[in-house]
Amino acid sequence: MKPVFMTYTKQDIIGFIVLMGLGLVVIPTFVTTGYWYSSILIPWLCLSLASVGQQIVMGYAGQLSLGAAGFMAAGAFACYNLILRVPDLPFVGALIISGLIAAAFGILFGLPSLRVRGIYLMVATLASQFFIVWMIDKFGWFKNYDSSGIITAQNIVIMGHPFTTPLKMYLVVLVITAILTLLAMNMVRGSAGRNWMAVRDMDIAAESMGVSLLKTKLEAFAISAFYCGVAGALFAFTYLKSLEPVAFDIKLSFKVMFMVILGGLGTINGAFIGGAFILLFPVVLNALGNNVFHGMVDATIISSIEQVVFGALMIIFMIYEPLGMAKLWENIKIKFSSKFKK
Amino acid sequence: MIDELLFFMEVVVGGLLAGTMYSLVALGFVLIYKASSTFNFAQGAMVFFAVLFFVGIMEFGVPSVAAFFLTILVMILVGMGTERLVLRPLTNQSEDTLLMATIGLGYVLEGIAQAVWGVEVRRLDLGIKDSPVPWIADNLKLFISALDITAGVVAALMIIMLTLLFKYTKMGLGLRAVADDPGAASSIGIPIKHIMLLVWSAAGAVALVAGMMWGARAGVQFALVDLALKALPVLIIGGFSSIPGAIIGGLIIGAVEKVLEVYIGPFFGGAIEGWAPYVIAIFFLLYRPEGLFGEKIIRRV
Amino acid sequence: MARKFKIGKPVLEVQNISLNFGGVKAITNISFNILQHEIRAIIGPNGAGKSSMLNCINGIYKPQEGKILFKGQLLENITPNSVAQMGISRTFQNLALFKRMSVLDNVMVGRKLHTKSNFFEVALQLPKVVREEKENLAKCEEIIDFLEIQDIKNTPVGKLPYGLQKKVELGRALATEADILLLDEPMAGMNVEEKREMCRFILKVNDELGTTIVLIEHDMGVVMDISDRVVVLDYGKSIGDGTPDEVRSNQKVIDAYLGVAHD
Numbered sequence: 001m002k003p004v005f006m007t008y009t010k011q012d013i014i015g016f017i018v019l020m021g022l023g024l025v026v027i028p029t030f031v032t033t034g035y036w037y038s039s040i041l042i043p044w045l046c047l048s049l050a051s052v053g054q055q056i057v058m059g060y061a062g063q064l065s066l067g068a069a070g071f072m073a074a075g076a077f078a079c080y081n082l083i084l085r086v087p088d089l090p091f092v093g094a095l096i097i098s099g100l101i102a103a104a105f106g107i108l109f110g111l112p113s114l115r116v117r118g119i120y121l122m123v124a125t126l127a128s129q130f131f132i133v134w135m136i137d138k139f140g141w142f143k144n145y146d147s148s149g150i151i152t153a154q155n156i157v158i159m160g161h162p163f164t165t166p167l168k169m170y171l172v173v174l175v176i177t178a179i180l181t182l183l184a185m186n187m188v189r190g191s192a193g194r195n196w197m198a199v200r201d202m203d204i205a206a207e208s209m210g211v212s213l214l215k216t217k218l219e220a221f222a223i224s225a226f227y228c229g230v231a232g233a234l235f236a237f238t239y240l241k242s243l244e245p246v247a248f249d250i251k252l253s254f255k256v257m258f259m260v261i262l263g264g265l266g267t268i269n270g271a272f273i274g275g276a277f278i279l280l281f282p283v284v285l286n287a288l289g290n291n292v293f294h295g296m297v298d299a300t301i302i303s304s305i306e307q308v309v310f311g312a313l314m315i316i317f318m319i320y321e322p323l324g325m326a327k328l329w330e331n332i333k334i335k336f337s338s339k340f341k342k
Numbered sequence: 343m344i345d346e347l348l349f350f351m352e353v354v355v356g357g358l359l360a361g362t363m364y365s366l367v368a369l370g371f372v373l374i375y376k377a378s379s380t381f382n383f384a385q386g387a388m389v390f391f392a393v394l395f396f397v398g399i400m401e402f403g404v405p406s407v408a409a410f411f412l413t414i415l416v417m418i419l420v421g422m423g424t425e426r427l428v429l430r431p432l433t434n435q436s437e438d439t440l441l442m443a444t445i446g447l448g449y450v451l452e453g454i455a456q457a458v459w460g461v462e463v464r465r466l467d468l469g470i471k472d473s474p475v476p477w478i479a480d481n482l483k484l485f486i487s488a489l490d491i492t493a494g495v496v497a498a499l500m501i502i503m504l505t506l507l508f509k510y511t512k513m514g515l516g517l518r519a520v521a522d523d524p525g526a527a528s529s530i531g532i533p534i535k536h537i538m539l540l541v542w543s544a545a546g547a548v549a550l551v552a553g554m555m556w557g558a559r560a561g562v563q564f565a566l567v568d569l570a571l572k573a574l575p576v577l578i579i580g581g582f583s584s585i586p587g588a589i590i591g592g593l594i595i596g597a598v599e600k601v602l603e604v605y606i607g608p609f610f611g612g613a614i615e616g617w618a619p620y621v622i623a624i625f626f627l628l629y630r631p632e633g634l635f636g637e638k639i640i641r642r643v
Numbered sequence: 644m645a646r647k648f649k650i651g652k653p654v655l656e657v658q659n660i661s662l663n664f665g666g667v668k669a670i671t672n673i674s675f676n677i678l679q680h681e682i683r684a685i686i687g688p689n690g691a692g693k694s695s696m697l698n699c700i701n702g703i704y705k706p707q708e709g710k711i712l713f714k715g716q717l718l719e720n721i722t723p724n725s726v727a728q729m730g731i732s733r734t735f736q737n738l739a740l741f742k743r744m745s746v747l748d749n750v751m752v753g754r755k756l757h758t759k760s761n762f763f764e765v766a767l768q769l770p771k772v773v774r775e776e777k778e779n780l781a782k783c784e785e786i787i788d789f790l791e792i793q794d795i796k797n798t799p800v801g802k803l804p805y806g807l808q809k810k811v812e813l814g815r816a817l818a819t820e821a822d823i824l825l826l827d828e829p830m831a832g833m834n835v836e837e838k839r840e841m842c843r844f845i846l847k848v849n850d851e852l853g854t855t856i857v858l859i860e861h862d863m864g865v866v867m868d869i870s871d872r873v874v875v876l877d878y879g880k881s882i883g884d885g886t887p888d889e890v891r892s893n894q895k896v897i898d899a900y901l902g903v904a905h906d
Contacts, residue, residue, distance in 0.1 A: 064438060116627050118437050119381045123574040124627055127620030138611035183766040190776065191755070192762035198741050198752045204703060205739035209819060210727035210756040219762055250568065254445075261442055266743065304457035311449025318443040319431045 016182075023174050028167060037166035038239070044272075044279050045170075045177045046235040051259040051271035052184050053227025058257070059265040060188055061220035062200025063113050067125035068256040070109075070132040071225040072232025073248035075102040077136050077143075079233035080243050083154050084144060091158050095176070095233055102229020103222040105132060110221025114214055129253055137245040151243045153236055169238040176234065180227060185268055187223070196220050197266070228256075258310055262317060264324025273325045282306050352484045353604050354597050359490030361596015362497040363559075366552035367573035368580065368588035369500060370545040375582045376521045377541040378429060381441045386570025387448035388546060390562075391455045392417055393553025397466050397562045398459045410550070417546025418539070420451070425538050452567060461564065466557035468492075493555045497589060500548065504585055513540055521583075575623035581633030590634060595619045648853030650871065651679035653715075654823060655700065655731075655857075660709035662695055669695040670706065673881045675874045677823070682849050682856045684866040687876035688899065693859045694736045696876070697825050700857075701733055702726045727756065732821035734812045736828050736859070742801035746811050749800050750786055753818025754779040786814050790844065805832050809841075817848065823855040824848070830860060838862070842869050863900065867891065875899070 078098035109128035198206035263274020474485040508514040519527040580587025655677040702721035867887040875883040883893040
């Protein structure tokens with residue numbers, strides 16, 4: 001019997017080692033300013049993790065869902081309450097349970113997918129978005145009866161060791177994101193992913209092959225919500241460092257959806273590429289506004305430009321490359337490697 | 343007892359009238375869906391775009407009537423641009439692809455509107471008060487806002503006009519043919535392009551009217567886009583391709599969400615209006631996915 | 644030539660099936676049976692109700708009247724999934740492939756009922772998952788070899804020409820190792836050469852594995868060559884049922900195919 005990792009190619013393993021080396025060794029060695037960790041790398045990883053979840057339900061299973069932020073909120077507040085109320089619960093344990101709680105919401109609000117698709121489903125998932133955020137907001141228990149509306153997140157403590165500096169928090173997020181992404185890759189490459197894609201591409205044929213639509217769709221919703229839930233908890237604990245329901249509004253759901261669409265539906269790396277673009281583009285635009293135009297351009301104009309560019313890109317990608325930036329990246333790689341061979 | 347009944351009536355009537363505001367947004371949606379089977383997610387952004395433009399140019403001293411027609415002209419240009427740059431290159435693409443493209447379009451419109459006019463909340467005074475009409479309050483003991491009544495009347499007028507347009511004009515006949523089978527319609531010489539233009543223009547005009555109503559109530563601001571999202575549950579209840587459906591769906595959502603808010607909301611700290619329409623829509627989806635007036639789709643294999 | 648698998652008892656019985664779509668009759672009171680290990684053809688002109696019949700057996704359409712029996716047992720609440728679980732697989736008239744997936748992945752979906760691992764085990768890549776995946780992969784490679792589509796196995800199906808897609812669909816159905824295959828016009832749009840090749844595949848599957856085959860086809864000639872028994876539909880009704888020779892000499896069938904006016 002061959003070892004367990006035999007479904008990976010040599011390239012996969014090399015790629016993984018290079019990425020992890022970069023993330024765990026190179027970046028921590030060379031990047032010393034906290035800004036990069038707390039304002040760029042941490043939110044990028046958190047939102048990319050949520051995008052991986054969105055990829056599973058939308059990119060792989062083909063179910064148009066617009067509830068990512070709702071599930072993230074569920075995860076974030078579940079994590080806060082678990083740490084608050086369950087003594088001696090390890091952080092990772094709280095994170096996993098938070099994911100499972102979000103997954104339960106995913107199953108509940110995924111139920112309409114058994115009857116409808118497309119925009120109908122999207123409207124149904126909006127219910128989860130609005131309902132979950134409302135529920136957290138209106139029932140004081142979830143916020144531990146804090147009236148200020150903003151609750152400070154607890155410190156992350158793993159095995160008695162506090163992870164409070166930007167670098168340490170980054171490492172926590174990186175490791176968790178890497179593990180969950182690896183698991184997601186295994187799923188989408190294996191029989192689970194094939195079932196999702198079969199349902200996406202031609203549901204009746206999938207059913208005729210013995211794929212249960214009920215099980216497959218709800219599974220995708222649950223796993224997606226699990227990823228969003230964990231991502232939401234990390235987002236709140238390491239990036240926002242506070243918990244407020246309004247941070248998880250519909251705009252965040254749209255943002256995650258944009259990451260997935262621009263990154264490339266049905267690709268895991270697309271979640272990270274799209275995430276990087278959505279987060280970095282505004283940073284670049286602001287830097288341009290400050291340095292080139294010396295703040296002459298109003299901040300609202302800059303954020304409006306950002307919106308126009310995202311929207312226009314969405315249209316352009318739909319027209320010319322529905323598989324998104326991941327596909328462009330793939331094409332560039334192929335071009336380069338063929339030039340190399342010559 | 344009588345008082346309670348009166349109060350209930352007041353809640354229902356207020357809800358119904360407020361619901362027509364959702365209907366106005368939903369109408370624009372239906373128009374485009376009927377003609378091109380596209381879920382135009384950008385309709386909410388069009389509402390915002392139109393009314394912001396309207397208010398914006400009035401600030402430059404353009405008289406309101408001129409501003410109204412100028413805005414409609416701009417909305418026609420938006421429609422033409424959308425048809426040419428977004429819809430035409432995406433002909434024959436899946437519904438989901440089109441939907442995502444119109445989400446992008448919505449972003450573009452919102453962004454442009456804010457870049458041009460800024461983000462501050464603007465007041466829109468239509469000369470209609472958003473307060474109870476004294477005559478009705480005195481004689482019927484119902485407190486009903488004048489703006490709500492206006493919205494109801496405007497919605498009714500719009501429906502009559504659109505129905506006449508569809509039923510009795512050559513364009514309307516052509517539109518119904520296009521909706522049924524674009525290929526066949528074009529092969530017998532129906533000018534699809536003109537019809538699309540007409541429909542997008544009509545949708546633009548409807549967006550402006552809806553925006554004026556909403557703007558007068560809540561101020562002209564970005565939040566209108568989120569309010570316009572509530573047109574989606576309205577459409578699910580009424581069916582995406584039915585004009586009467588958009589109206590009745592709006593009435594149902596308006597009345598039910600008000601009744602729930604007033605009678606059940608207080609037990610949960612209120613604001614259940616935010617999600618109630620969507621949950622109502624889910625129940626409709628489970629029992630009647632095609633909506634009240636939509637056609638039942640038989641899937642052929 | 645002696646058959647390895649003797650034709651046996653009825654495995655599927657269709658009794659008095661009627662189906663209509665909002666008042667339009669697609670099938671009227673059709674009955675026939677399918678015997679184990681036979682090749683059974685359903686033929687008829689366009690709109691005769693052939694595909695609708697298959698879709699009723701498959702659980703996609705729900706007939707308003709009639710019964711379907713599987714190995715003597717009455718089937719109730721048939722869904723495509725429950726039919727698949729019973730060991731009945733199918734292809735579709737208008738191709739129902741997973742367009743964005745590769746040929747190999749399409750065929751692998753056919754192995755669904757031979758895959759027992761759940762998503763969690765797959766995520767962790769447990770040894771049993773890896774083993775199962777390997778077995779399924781080997782089986783699919785075998786089928787891909789058999790259908791001679793080795794060179795395109797990593798191509799997304801949506802990019803293939805029609806004829807190849809038909810082959811992939813057959814491959815996916817074969818991968819299920821079902822006892823009964825329902826093939827809906829597997830040779831549509833093919834030239835004589837391709838049709839002959841497809842016939843060879845079908846006969847080989849029936850012969851080597853004993854798979855019962857229900858075949859819908861327009862082309863009388865092809866059907867008569869390979870099937871054991873033929874049922875002829877016209878305007879939603881059954882107008883002939885028997886061996887190819889019996890059907891060929893049936894006056895009603897001749898009329899239908901030569902286009903005698905219906906009253």
